[in-house]
Amino acid sequence: GNSVTQMEGPVTLSEEAFLTINCTYTATGYPSLFWYVQYPGEGLQLLLKATKADDKGSNKGFEATYRKETTSFHLEKGSVQVSDSAVYFCALSDFGTGRRALTFGSGTRLQVQP
Amino acid sequence: DADVTQTPRNRITKTGKRIMLECSQTKGHDRMYWYRQDPGLGLRLIYYSFDVKDINKGEISDGYSVSRQAQAKFSLSLESAIPNQTALYFCATSDLEGAVPTFFGQGTRLTVV
Numbered sequence: 001g002n003s004v005t006q007m008e009g010p011v012t013l014s015e016e017a018f019l020t021i022n023c024t025y026t027a028t029g030y031p032s033l034f035w036y037v038q039y040p041g042e043g044l045q046l047l048l049k050a051t052k053a054d055d056k057g058s059n060k061g062f063e064a065t066y067r068k069e070t071t072s073f074h075l076e077k078g079s080v081q082v083s084d085s086a087v088y089f090c091a092l093s094d095f096g097t098g099r100r101a102l103t104f105g106s107g108t109r110l111q112v113q114p
Numbered sequence: 115d116a117d118v119t120q121t122p123r124n125r126i127t128k129t130g131k132r133i134m135l136e137c138s139q140t141k142g143h144d145r146m147y148w149y150r151q152d153p154g155l156g157l158r159l160i161y162y163s164f165d166v167k168d169i170n171k172g173e174i175s176d177g178y179s180v181s182r183q184a185q186a187k188f189s190l191s192l193e194s195a196i197p198n199q200t201a202l203y204f205c206a207t208s209d210l211e212g213a214v215p216t217f218f219g220q221g222t223r224l225t226v227v
Contacts, residue, residue, distance in 0.1 A: 004156070034214065043118065043204055043218030044157070089156060093214055101173050102214065104156030 002027045004090050004105035012111045013080055021075040021108045023064075023090035031092040033057075033066050033073040034102070038087045047075075047088070085112045117141050120205050120219035127195050127226055135190045135222050137205030145208040146188040147215050148172075148180060150201040157204065163188055195226040 007022040025031065032051040036044040048057030053068035064075045073090060090105040118139045127133050139146065148160040159172030161180040169180060177199060179191045192199055203222045206215035 032214075041220065043206070043220050044215075045218065046214070046216045049214075091156075101159040101162075102157075104158075106154050106156045 002031070002092060002094050002103040004092055004103050006088075006090050006105035006108045009087075009107075009109035010111050011108060012113065014113050015082055016079045017112075019075070019077040019080045019084075019110065021088055021090075021110070023073045023075065023105060025071050025073065025090075025092050027071075027092055027094045029094045031094040033064070034091045034093070035062070035064055035073070035075050036089040036091060036104075038089065038107070040086070044089065080110070080112045082112045082114055085110055118205055118207055118217050118219040120203075120222050122222060123220065124223045125225070127224070129196055129226055131195050133192045133195055133224070135203055135205075135224070137188045137190070137219060139186050139188075139205075139207045139217075141207050141209070141217060142185075143207040143209050143217075144185060145210075145215075146182070147206040147208070148178075148188070148190045149204045149206060149215075149218075150174070151204060151221070152201050160190065160203075192224075192226075195224075197226045200224060200226050 003026045005024050034049045035047040037047045038044045048059040050057040050066035056065045062077045087107045087109045089107045091102045121136045144165045147162045149157040151157050163182045181189050205219040207217050208215045
């Protein structure tokens with residue numbers, strides 16, 4: 001079956017530090033990959049996506065590259081801000097196999113200190 | 115106002131009671147979803163609807179039912195609540211192809227005692 005594994009948090013960084021949140025996946029087909037962000041007290045928002053191998057998704061300074069050879073989709077940002085403090089979820093969709101649901105990772109909490 | 119509004123935001127109910135969670139959206143999207151979130155488990159899909167006449171079960175539909183009253187409204191019911199349905203419930207909408215939600219509500223925290 002499909003699964004998504006994220007690094008455990010919380011990840012604590014100082015402002016302007018470089019961010020990497022690791023995400024690896026297992027899928028039987030050719031999935032699309034997503035990152036969602038959940039700010040405190042809010043629902044999730046789609047942050048970025050990549051639909052095929054070697055695609056790079058980007059938004060709000062965040063980037064992630066679909067690496068089929070390592071089955072990974074790590075989230076990166078060159079300089080984090082306090083406002084980036086949130087929980088980040090990696091997810092995959094594998095609709096080619098007939099499944100209609102996204103598979104989510106368990107989430108990684110990021111705390112950015114001033 | 116929020117694009118996706120859930121009511122109530124918090125609810126405590128007793129085992130065996132019927133409860134309805136409501137969701138309304140102003141995005142104009144046809145696709146709507148109900149998810150539950152449990153600590154350490156991410157989000158799991160309960161039901162989804164691609165239009166008013168289309169209702170589909172997700173991964174964990176047992177013990178739940180839904181109603182799509184209009185394009186903008188999608189409600190989730192627990193027919194007879196049990197304690198392991200204590201969770202954070204999210205409604206979501208999408209304008210993407212496939213079944214990828216893009217906008218989530220703020221969530222309803224449900225506690226079954």
